[in-house]
Amino acid sequence: MLSCLVLTAGCWQGAPWPTLRPIGTIETCFTEKFATPRQGAVVPDALARLKLDTLEDGVDARAALDGLEAYSHVWLVWAAHLNGHAAARAKVQAPHLRGGRTGVFATRSPFRQNPLGLSLVQLRGIQGDTVLLSGVDLVSGTPVIDLKPYIPAYDAPAPGSTCRTADWVDPPTLPVRFTPEATAALERLRPAASKSHTPGLLDAASLRSTLEQSLAADPRPLYRWRRDGGDGAEYSVRVDGVRVLATICDAAVTVQRLGMDDEDCDTTSV
Amino acid sequence: MLSCLVLTAGCWQGAPWPTLRPIGTIETCFTEKFATPRQGAVVPDALARLKLDTLEDGVDARAALDGLEAYSHVWLVWAAHLNGHAAARAKVQAPHLRGGRTGVFATRSPFRQNPLGLSLVQLRGIQGDTVLLSGVDLVSGTPVIDLKPYIPAYDAPAPGSTCRTADWVDPPTLPVRFTPEATAALERLRPAASKSHTPGLLDAASLRSTLEQSLAADPRPLYRWRRDGGDGAEYSVRVDGVRVLATICDAAVTVQRLGMDDEDCDTTSV
Structure with a gap:
């Protein structure tokens, strides 16, 4: 569905910005938005396959994945392609707020200025040009923009440092x-x-x-x-x-x- | 320099993709690529200010930041606007590999299919439409695409789970x-x-x-x-x-x- 993304206008060392493209479309066990988890950690058993099938011409997907097997977790940057409307509001109603509103940048809502999502998922294996994942929160067919290794030294607060979150983001689960x-x-x-x-x-x-x-x-x-x-x-x-x-x-x-x-x-x- | 980013082609519930824009340009203590840290955690004392000055018309930046003060850490998604060339290679030479090559998706290199960066930084305060940050790894003037709260339940492997990285990514520091x-x-x-x-x-x-x-x-x-x-x-x-x-x-x-x-x-x- 989504064939490319273009960074336009402005300059890139004087030249136009390069064209951005999804690196692939993910196939997951979720085919509808309803019951697709709001973050990957919520459903660690959710499985997915990401086939890197739309790289730039001449880029070998297998080679681009070389070395990734050393990591246990990866980031997915993805496009919220099922947003039914543009996100032009400063505040949103997150479900866990139960009707309250908060600034969009204080949430992980997909309805944001730039509808990009970020998910930490588990790397289960690599088969050729396909990455096997679990703990995904993506509807099958979501265009994936980037894949980066998770590195605790960079991607988690330093051990012992204070980490605070809003008290509404992590409610108790239902039996x-x-x-x-x-x-x-x-x-x-x-x-x-x-x-x-x-x-x-x-x-x-x-x-x-x-x-x-x-x-x-x-x-x-x-x-x-x-x-x-x-x-x-x-x-x-x-x-x-x-x-x-x-x-x-x-x-x-x-x-x-x-x-x-x-x-x-x-x-x-x- | 960068005025907007457009997601083009493909469909978005049948409509064209919305225009994406940087939410602001960051001002940091680093004005050159050399000595700008490779990740924010490397220099926790590096300070920055992000003024949200380019939101969509009608979106109040102050309101969009409402509630963010509850979090101690935030993600920055940014555009690697100083890349001097397009990234059309499957493998890259990360400095820590000392000449070795690995798949671009096994690195955090900014020279990747889609030149988006991801940095976990510390939130020091909010003043009106400006976010005060530390532990940044961005050259001053970098366009920021998104700001998301860091939520350990979503953004870190579950406590006790195995977390592996490549052995070259976290070398000892120099005196x-x-x-x-x-x-x-x-x-x-x-x-x-x-x-x-x-x-x-x-x-x-x-x-x-x-x-x-x-x-x-x-x-x-x-x-x-x-x-x-x-x-x-x-x-x-x-x-x-x-x-x-x-x-x-x-x-x-x-x-x-x-x-x-x-x-x-x-x-x-x-």
Whole structure:
């Protein structure tokens, strides 16, 4: 969808700015914004693949990744391509603020002056021109602009130094449980990773933990939280080709049912 | 210099990508690439001011910063506007590799597919539309694209998890000493921050520690390191309006002399 990004105007040592392009499009277990975690650390089991397929002409993606395997974690800089509107407001309503507003630069909201996202994710491996990742918070298809190694000496406050954050950014998680029906469906749909009949990234155990982690973080956007309150509202969640029906009631989540997203007979009931 | 950045081509929910602009230009104590640290953590005493002066029309910079004071550290996403050439190579020679080459994505080199930098810096205060920072690694005048709060739960590996980096990225520092002549000049030039006769950011003690930290990290680019070896070569360093002459010999740095950059009588000897 996004073919290139251009830094225009101004000068670059007297010459026009170079054209910027996504280095690749990420494939993740999340295909919808709803239930995609707000940060990668929220769902450490979320898997993804990043294929470096749009480098400049003549740049060998495999060579550009050479040496990256020495690192356990990497940064993804990405474009918030699903923002439905331009971000021209000074203050935003973060979901955890529950209706309060704060300066956009005091948040990680994707609706910001420049819709770039930053995610620390775990590097699981490199296969040719493809990077295997976990702990991602990106909707499948998000254009990735840059990949940088995580270096604690540069990317974390010095040991012992004071680190403060706003008190609203890291709320407690919700308990999540599966009904027996949902658990049985999970085992039926994903008997084992090696035997999976889907092209998905997750086996049964990973899918379950990914769902648990994602739902525990209360994925409701503000308008749903406001509309539904805590009163047993139903949410349809799609993760890695599986459609899930969950309810949130009394600050707890219950996964009620699940089925393959492409199986009409299963999903109609969901 | 850089007036705007445009994300072009592709679609953004069917519409053209929005125009991106630097949120401001940073003013730091470093006016040249040489001796500007490679990462902010290297020189924690390096001070800077970021004035948010180029937000979209109608966006109040003061409001956009509201709430940011709750955080002790912030990310800067910036454009490597001093890159003298396009980065179209898959492998780069990082100075610490001493001539070896590695994949560009295994480095924090500014010469990358998309010349965006990422720096964790300390937030010292907010004054209206201006953010006061320390531990910066940016040449004064660098366009800043985004400012995000640092949130340990998102931006650091989970406590207890394994974190690996390449073994070349964090070399030991060099010892730095000042000659009596340099120390005397420092005290003469900067008797106290409040009485400073320069528009600089640093008082005598901060200038000294900033110089020490910057030089200890061996700021020589690869070509100087190769050319000069360890044999007493002289380096001219400019920090916060002060011109410094230092020598690097036998893996140690000596600050020989210093003078105001704009005082011909002092700087001619430097």
